[in-house]
Amino acid sequence: MAITQLSMFLNNQPGQLISAVGAISGAGANIRAMSIAEANDFGILRTIVSEPDRIYGLLKDQFLIARNQVLAARMDDRSGALHAILTVLNEANVNIEYMYAFTGTGPEEAYVVFRVNDLESAEQMLNAAGIATLTDQSLKL
Amino acid sequence: MKRYYQPEIETASREKILEIQNEKIVRQVRHVWDNVPYYRHLMEEKGVAPEDIRSVEDIHKLPFLSKADLREAYPYGLLGTDLKNCVRIQSTSGTTGRRVVAFYTQADIDLWEDCCARAIVAAGGTNEDVVQVCYGYGLFTGGPGLNGGSHKVGCLTLPMSSGNTERQIQFMMDLGSTILCCTPSYAAYIGESLAERGFKPEDNKLKAGIFGAEPWTEEMRREIEKSLGIRAYDIYGLTETSGPGVAFECEEQQGMHINEDHFYVEVIDPETGEVLPEGSRGELVFTSLDKEAFPLLRYRTRDICVLSRKPCSCGRTHIRMSKPMGRSDDMLIIRGVNVFPSQIETVLLNEGYTPNYQIMLDRERHNDTFDIYVEVSPDQFSDLMSQIQRMEKSLEAALRTMLGIGPKVHLVAPKTITRSEGKAVRVVDRRKLHD
Structure with missing residues (x-):
């Protein structure tokens, strides 16, 4: 379950982001979602891309790249939708390391990506509360 | 004002100094031969016997000692007397692998402190002075050496040790310190801190400073002299030979007089080991002439210097050495601490990193x-x-644990460290650009 995220370690310098994005597009992949975490000397580019395993294989010799599973919860495009999701996670005592959001292909369809300490139980709790979560297959990248 | 601590020796004629050295070297070589099997073995390998050394003219026949020997002989292999005759150790910063532990008898401490006392008197010190020692105390030789020298001169000694600038300044102003002993970078820092607090150079009672344990430049000397309103004197030494005081500057500030009655000095070609004539640039080699517990003969310092026998207007007759101009190995001196790139490599491998790294040194407000x-x-x-x-x-x-000094680590992506001709550039020392 959950979806695959690719993270890339980039030096905090001009030219780094474009070379990473260029490598992904050069491999013919679409970036569905992304976020950047920045420190003094470096940043981490986190992406949800189509065909993550193929892209990982193509890029891993060229970039410092990590592959891991994150939670993508379906969120209606309305006030209170995120709050409802967070309420479920909070009640389950799940800690969120980071999150970012992207819109889906359907109308009023959005997704929020979570990196949590306990992915499996978080996903179960959300599903039990009627909140859909994506898989690599259902994302239809 | 007294100009010399031991005038009969410091201003002795060249003949007299040679006489002292010749007498001491014969005795010292015999002492080492009898008591230090490690060095005796080196002599035997080279086919040299104590009888072959009849004067300092013969010293070039003796084998060299290097840092590698000290490592191999650690801890007692170069000890020249029974431990029961020893009263102290001092040690270099650095790791277990690189650490040097030097032993001292009371006589060794006395001669070391005499050397430091000469430096203090050369800087204008008398028993009316208040000497603030903010070199580190403990295993580091800086604090104990200048502390002892200051006692010998009869100065009121403030054993401050390093750090806590607020307290340094308070004692300096309240007790009217007249002579400051510390690293040059710390002296510069104190100068700036005083200015930040609104003190002018004339507000303090300092008249001189004795600064060593790290490389510094003439430009830095002028700045320290201006900011503190003092004259700044260089001092040289290393744990292997005793500590600070092996050589010191006089009022001429044109090179440091080497205490030749205790240390015989040579400059050699670091590649061939050949002794070079006076005035040549080469590696400094010291032979301790009368130390008992840690009597190193022909110890290679790796410091590159020039010696000069030109007469000095201060009246001292002892040979002068230039400030060290560099190293014949890859040792770096960072904030007074000796750092070898290989130590950094060891830590990286231990911590699971590849040994792809680059050291970047610079100077900011006089601090490395x-x-x-x-x-x-x-x-x-x-x-x-x-x-x-x-x-x-x-x-x-x-x-920090390995080096005794805390670097700032920057993690970077693979293959980002500059490589020149395929070989990674390990050290970028930009401190020199400002000098």
Whole structure:
């Protein structure tokens, strides 16, 4: 379950982001979602891309790249939708390391990506509360 | 005002100094032969017997000692007397691998402190002075050496040790320190701190400073002299030979007089080991002439210097050495601490990094900045920023433990460290650009 995220370690310098994005597009992949975490000397580019395993294989010799599973919860495009999701996670005592959001292909369809300490139980709790979560297959990248 | 601490020796004729040296070297070689099997073995290998050394003219026949020998002989292999005759050790910063432990009898301490006393008197010190010693105390030779010298001169001694600038300034102003002993970078820092607090150079009672344990330039000397309103004197030494005071500057400030009655000096070609004539640039080699517990003969310092026998207007007759102009090995001196790139490599490998790194040294407000760029390897990288930052902190802590000085670690992506002709540039020392 959950979806695959690719993270890339980039030096905090001009030219780094474009070379990473260029490598992904050069491999013919679409970036569905992304976020950047920045420190003094470096940043981490986190992406949800189509065909993550193929892209990982193509890029891993060229970039410092990590592959891991994150939670993508379906969120209606309305006030209170995120709050409802967070309420479920909070009640389950799940800690969120980071999150970012992207819109889906359907109308009023959005997704929020979570990196949590306990992915499996978080996903179960959300599903039990009627909140859909994506898989690599259902994302239809 | 007294100009010399031991005038009969410090201003002795060249003949007299040679006479002292010749007498001492014969005795010292015999002492080492009888008591230090490690060196005796080196002599035997070279086919030299104590009888072959009849004067300092013959010293070139003796084998060299290097840092590698000290490492191999650690801890007692170069001890020249029973431990029961020893009263002290001092040690270099550095790691177990590189650490030097030097032993001292009371006589060794006395001669060392005499050397420091000569330096203090040369800087204008008398028993009316208040000497503030802010070299580190403890295993480091800086604090204990100048402290002892200051006692010998009869100065009121403030054993401040290093750090706590607020307190340094308070004691300096309240007790009217007249002579400051510390690293030049710390002296510059104190000068700036005084200015920041609104003190003018004439507000303090300082008249002189004795600064050593790290390389510094004439430009830095002028700045320190201006900011503190003092004359700044250089002092040289190393734990292997005793500590600070092997050589010191007089009022001429044109090179440091080497205490030749205790230390015989040579300059050699670091490649061939050949002794070079006076005035040549080469590696400094010291032979201790009368130390008992740690009597090193022909110890290679790796410091590159020039010697001069030109007469000095101060009246001292002892040979002068230039400030060290560099090293014949890869040792770096950072904030007074000796650092070898190989130590950094060891830590990186221990901590699971590849040995792809670059040391970047610079100077900011007279203080050395010490940054290390390290390439992260794929198995260390994850999507979590917190995890990478933890790695960075933990590497900094491991480096601090190993080096005795804290670098700032910067993690970078693989293959980002500059390589010239395929070979990584390990050290970028930008401190020299400002000198």
